[in-house]
Amino acid sequence: MSKIxxxxxxxxxxxxxxxxxxxxxxxxxxxxxxxxxxxxxRMKWHLDRLVKAYxxxxxxxxxxxxxxxxxxxxxxxxxxxxxxxxxxxxxxVKSMEHGCDVITEKPLTxxxxxxxxxxxxxxxxxxxxxxAFNYRxxxxxxxxxxLIGSGTIGKVIHVDFxxxxxxxxxxxxxxxxxxxxxxxxxxxxxxxxHHFDLINWWLDAIPESVYALGELAFYGKENAIARGQEAxxxxxxxxxxxxxxxxxxxxxxxxxxxxxxxxxxxxxxSGYIRDKNVFRDGITIEDTMSALIKYRTGVVANxxxxxxxxxxxxxxxxxxxxxxxxxxxxxxxHIITGDKEIRMEANHKRSLHLKVQKLFGEPYEVPIEEGPGxxxxxxxxxxxxxxxxxPTKDELGRNAAHEQGAASILVGVAANQxxxxxxxxxxxxxxxxxxxxKHLHELA
Numbered sequence: 357m358s359k360i361x362x363x364x365x366x367x368x369x370x371x372x373x374x375x376x377x378x379x380x381x382x383x384x385x386x387x388x389x390x391x392x393x394x395x396x397x398r399m400k401w402h403l404d405r406l407v408k409a410y411x412x413x414x415x416x417x418x419x420x421x422x423x424x425x426x427x428x429x430x431x432x433x434x435x436x437x438x439x440x441x442x443x444x445x446x447x448x449v450k451s452m453e454h455g456c457d458v459i460t461e462k463p464l465t466x467x468x469x470x471x472x473x474x475x476x477x478x479x480x481x482x483x484x485x486x487x488a489f490n491y492r493x494x495x496x497x498x499x500x501x502x503l504i505g506s507g508t509i510g511k512v513i514h515v516d517f518x519x520x521x522x523x524x525x526x527x528x529x530x531x532x533x534x535x536x537x538x539x540x541x542x543x544x545x546x547x548x549x550h551h552f553d554l555i556n557w558w559l560d561a562i563p564e565s566v567y568a569l570g571e572l573a574f575y576g577k578e579n580a581i582a583r584g585q586e587a588x589x590x591x592x593x594x595x596x597x598x599x600x601x602x603x604x605x606x607x608x609x610x611x612x613x614x615x616x617x618x619x620x621x622x623x624x625x626s627g628y629i630r631d632k633n634v635f636r637d638g639i640t641i642e643d644t645m646s647a648l649i650k651y652r653t654g655v656v657a658n659x660x661x662x663x664x665x666x667x668x669x670x671x672x673x674x675x676x677x678x679x680x681x682x683x684x685x686x687x688x689x690h691i692i693t694g695d696k697e698i699r700m701e702a703n704h705k706r707s708l709h710l711k712v713q714k715l716f717g718e719p720y721e722v723p724i725e726e727g728p729g730x731x732x733x734x735x736x737x738x739x740x741x742x743x744x745x746x747p748t749k750d751e752l753g754r755n756a757a758h759e760q761g762a763a764s765i766l767v768g769v770a771a772n773q774x775x776x777x778x779x780x781x782x783x784x785x786x787x788x789x790x791x792x793x794k795h796l797h798e799l800a
């Protein structure tokens with residue numbers, strides 16, 4: 357049997373999640389047939405890395421204007437889309453129109469119009485579109501799903517989800533293209549799509565309406581000046597700037613070989629500056645966000661995201677008519693580069709705590725067994741589903757196709773619209789997600 361051919365568009369820091377397992381583990385039935393990116397420097401760096409690490413064969417490289425040419429010449433079976441979020445729509449649609457299936461990094465897209473165009477293209481072409489939600493595959497998240505699905509706390513009534521990004525990982529969104537809302541949709545789209553998908557999946561429920569508030573309260577020039585930190589606003593970027601050496605928010609790309617090779621050395625051909633000052637003018641995304649989500653099943657969820665916290669992780673509580681689940685995850689501060697995650701805290705240990713307390717009962721801890729690989733062993737499980745010839749059957753419904761991908765981003769789209777209008781937004785007014793259905797598993 358011939359190998360499944362994968363082409364890649366976007367070769368930044370996220371792409372090793374996809375190309376490395378193909379080159380290392382699944383090369384007998386899968387092969388990479390093309391890279392497409394605006395930066396020849398980035399493509400060459402990844403190619404050299406694959407050759408050195410896995411003795412991988414040469415991969416044809418195409419400029420960003422030659423995406424269609426790559427599809428014609430290489431005839432891929434699957435296209436992996438790992439570009440900035442606002443570009444996902446066009447690459448997804450073009451790939452499917454060419455007859456390719458698509459794997460896209462989350463989020464699916466950033467607005468309702470693009471979502472509608474993608475959904476129409478899936479129906480018209482009959483191609484398969486997968487959103488790569490690796491959070492579902494983490495052992496702690498999977499255990500929460502098992503507990504809810506088995507009725508441990510009865511019928512779920514309410515969820516409270518608090519996510520904390522710290523001043524290392526959180527700050528990194530304000531250095532990069534993500535800080536432009538027209539590119540990322542803001543963190544309600546780019547980051548929270550992970551969390552909205554988790555809630556949707558845990559509850560096996562379809563979101564109905566959203567009311568949200570948010571603002572830029574910490575990052576940006578005005579906020580720094582108001583706190584008496586004007587000195588940190590005096591430079592546009594960090595690398596090579598003498599005045600930024602004592603700035604605790606500084607990222608110096610010349611001090612990390614991967615960041616230097618993949619981004620700093622690629623500035624000349626990409627035009628992309630990876631280390632912009634987080635206290636500059638022009639940041640258009642929020643850093644303080646809250647949302648109230650109503651589900652078609654009647655469940656209500658409170659969600660908050662703050663990106664300047666002293667620690668990283670999340671706390672979720674799920675209340676049912678038979679008890680309560682409390683799940684906490686503390687994560688190491690990190691910055692994703694291009695072949696690894698730079699851990700920024702010495703001696704930090706990732707910790708997971710899962711507790712169940714039934715009504716009129718004593719609380720008890722539920723053990724969580726993590727495996728090797730990223731996200732506590734979740735990444736290899738997802739990679740197997742994407743690239744293995746015969747992946748293990750998943751009993752928890754963790755694979756997410758196009759409609760489930762839409763269900764998560766539409767919560768963020770609704771939240772963005774609600775922040776502007778100061779009114780609740782009904783998701784069916786954005787895109788109709790099977791109006792008669794109540795449960796997530798009813799969506800593709």
